[in-house]
Amino acid sequence: MSPWSTVWITGASRGIGAALALELATRGCQVAISARGTEALDELVGESLRRGVPGRLVAYPLDVTDANSCLKVAQAIEAELGPIELAVLNAGSHRPLALKDFSPAPFIELMQLNFFGVVNGVAALLPAWRKRGAGHLAIVASVAGYRGLPTAPAYGASKAALINFAEALQPEFAEAGLELSLINPGFVRTPLTDRNPFPMPFLLEADDAARRIAHGLEKRRFEIAFPWRFVFWLKLLRLLPYRLYFPLVRRITRP
Numbered sequence: 001m002s003p004w005s006t007v008w009i010t011g012a013s014r015g016i017g018a019a020l021a022l023e024l025a026t027r028g029c030q031v032a033i034s035a036r037g038t039e040a041l042d043e044l045v046g047e048s049l050r051r052g053v054p055g056r057l058v059a060y061p062l063d064v065t066d067a068n069s070c071l072k073v074a075q076a077i078e079a080e081l082g083p084i085e086l087a088v089l090n091a092g093s094h095r096p097l098a099l100k101d102f103s104p105a106p107f108i109e110l111m112q113l114n115f116f117g118v119v120n121g122v123a124a125l126l127p128a129w130r131k132r133g134a135g136h137l138a139i140v141a142s143v144a145g146y147r148g149l150p151t152a153p154a155y156g157a158s159k160a161a162l163i164n165f166a167e168a169l170q171p172e173f174a175e176a177g178l179e180l181s182l183i184n185p186g187f188v189r190t191p192l193t194d195r196n197p198f199p200m201p202f203l204l205e206a207d208d209a210a211r212r213i214a215h216g217l218e219k220r221r222f223e224i225a226f227p228w229r230f231v232f233w234l235k236l237l238r239l240l241p242y243r244l245y246f247p248l249v250r251r252i253t254r255p
């Protein structure tokens, strides 16, 4: 059985978040699931009932870019389901960008969702967590945040910001008795990556990713990055000087 009785997952209506919600409910948690689309959330609740999981899913529709709504939803979950013991801030999106289409709008949009959506979630959770001196925060970033990659200047920047944010917060979290995990997945088959026109190396299914995330969270790891063989090469790339990194990355990502 899982160590958490109440969990909150954002971006939980499909993809990684939905698979993780079902995985944690299978492990006995009651999981508050948030996303904008109420229909998809209700369908997932229905799916959990069909599967007869020991835990349960409860829908809390939310747009994570709205700080006030994040606070209201966090307070409603605590009032109705009990203290949030684990929060997985996972809502996010990706849009490839070419130089010829450069404009500020898609950068602002992705930062609002991928980065400030997480900041809003943390701000909503911290008052109760600091009072209790308990709470486990998990931030879903990406291996795309390790180094700059072609066509991902907005997505990669938002995920690099999250990695830095998590590293910066960890020491104070630990001092306050709180836990922090940083989830950096490689490619996972979801509606988001179904749009990719290129072959994705080491592609995982969403339920496989969810099991790896649940396992890493139960082990209380700071970084949960997978699949390991892909992560290993990307971490090596991180060590290369620019004069070697740029020619190599051009060769690897050339269509």
Ligand SMILES: NC(=O)c1ccc[n+]([C@@H]2O[C@H](COP(=O)([O-])OP(=O)(O)OC[C@H]3O[C@@H](n4cnc5c(N)ncnc54)[C@H](OP(=O)(O)O)[C@@H]3O)[C@@H](O)[C@H]2O)c1
Binding pocket: 010, 011, 012, 013, 014, 015, 016, 017, 034, 035, 036, 037, 038, 040, 062, 063, 064, 065, 090, 091, 092, 093, 094, 113, 140, 141, 142, 143, 184, 185, 186, 187, 188, 189, 190, 191, 192, 193
């Ligand atoms: N799939 C991969 O290969 C991969 C790899 C590394 C990292 N990641 C990260 O993992 C996370 C989930 O990715 P995914 O592939 O599962 O994506 P996905 O299938 O597109 O699911 C995204 C989820 O986020 C929700 N969402 C989007 N905008 C929202 C908003 N403003 N407020 C609240 N919820 C919102 C969506 O529901 P609504 O549209 O109904 O709101 C949906 O539930 C993202 O942060 C992504 O960057 C994914």
